[in-house]
Amino acid sequence: MANFLSFDSREAMVAAITADTRTRLEAALGKSGEARWAVSGGSTPAPLFAAMADADMAWQNVKVALVDERWVEADHARSNTAFLRRTLLTGKAVDAAFTPMKVPGDDPFAAASQVDATYKALDPFDVVLLGMGPDGHTASLFPSAEGLEAAMQPDDAATVRAIRANRSDVTGDEVLRLTLTLGALTRAGAVQLMITGDDKKAVYDAATDPASNLPIGRVARALGDRLSVYWAA
Numbered sequence: 001m002a003n004f005l006s007f008d009s010r011e012a013m014v015a016a017i018t019a020d021t022r023t024r025l026e027a028a029l030g031k032s033g034e035a036r037w038a039v040s041g042g043s044t045p046a047p048l049f050a051a052m053a054d055a056d057m058a059w060q061n062v063k064v065a066l067v068d069e070r071w072v073e074a075d076h077a078r079s080n081t082a083f084l085r086r087t088l089l090t091g092k093a094v095d096a097a098f099t100p101m102k103v104p105g106d107d108p109f110a111a112a113s114q115v116d117a118t119y120k121a122l123d124p125f126d127v128v129l130l131g132m133g134p135d136g137h138t139a140s141l142f143p144s145a146e147g148l149e150a151a152m153q154p155d156d157a158a159t160v161r162a163i164r165a166n167r168s169d170v171t172g173d174e175v176l177r178l179t180l181t182l183g184a185l186t187r188a189g190a191v192q193l194m195i196t197g198d199d200k201k202a203v204y205d206a207a208t209d210p211a212s213n214l215p216i217g218r219v220a221r222a223l224g225d226r227l228s229v230y231w232a233a
């Protein structure tokens with residue numbers, strides 16, 4: 001079962017996940033001279049990224065990658081690459097080596113093997129930061145999306161796969177995505193899920209019921225105690 005860490009305030013949650021992330025990245029740097037960190041977009045991680053951007057670390061040896069990306073250019077308002085450049089890859093962390101997921105082309109399904117080959121060089125990640133949507137998606141593992149089952153195999157050798165979400169699940173957002181696979185999450189040193197609010201806690205609690213088929217529940221069950229959930233109201 002995942003470790004569920006509940007905090008009295010969002011500030012305390014951010015302090016704790018910042019400390020855990022730093023400890024794990026520093027341990028990897030000490031052990032192998034480099035650290036590999038895969039991060040989510042979404043709004044929730046912004047305060048963690050602000051704290052990390054200020055951290056004194058050997059950023060030039062930290063490899064930052066994405067958990068998922070919309071199939072959009074880096075200047076698009078919903079690009080996770082753009083979000084990271086604004087929030088994390090600034091300040092002291094500007095020296096980190098960042099690997100985007102988006103490559104040229106119209107079709108993420110056609111490009112997935114190219115991105116997978118690039119991301120395979122970063123797999124296994126030392127730390128993976130996940131978020132969760134109100135529909136129980138995590139990364140770009142959306143309920144009943146095209147490509148979901150291929151990406152949901154715990155022993156998948158692929159690191160990255162393409163996803164086409166149902167239009168009704170991403171109203172006003174992009175359907176075409178790339179995502180880390182459950183295989184990549186399973187191989188990671190540690191996986192953190194950062195969520196806030198009572199509504200998301202209720203979704204997470206319901207998803208972890210063995211009868212639930214929601215992606216976040218399937219991921220939590222597959223990862224067991226290698227997943228730590230950081231939550232504050």
Ligand SMILES: O=C(O)[C@H](O)[C@@H](O)[C@H](O)[C@H](O)COP(=O)(O)O
Binds near residue numbers: 041043044132
């Ligand atoms: O947006 C993304 O990059 C991810 O696809 C997604 O999995 C995200 O982490 C959740 O939707 C939570 O988003 P919020 O943090 O904005 O609630």
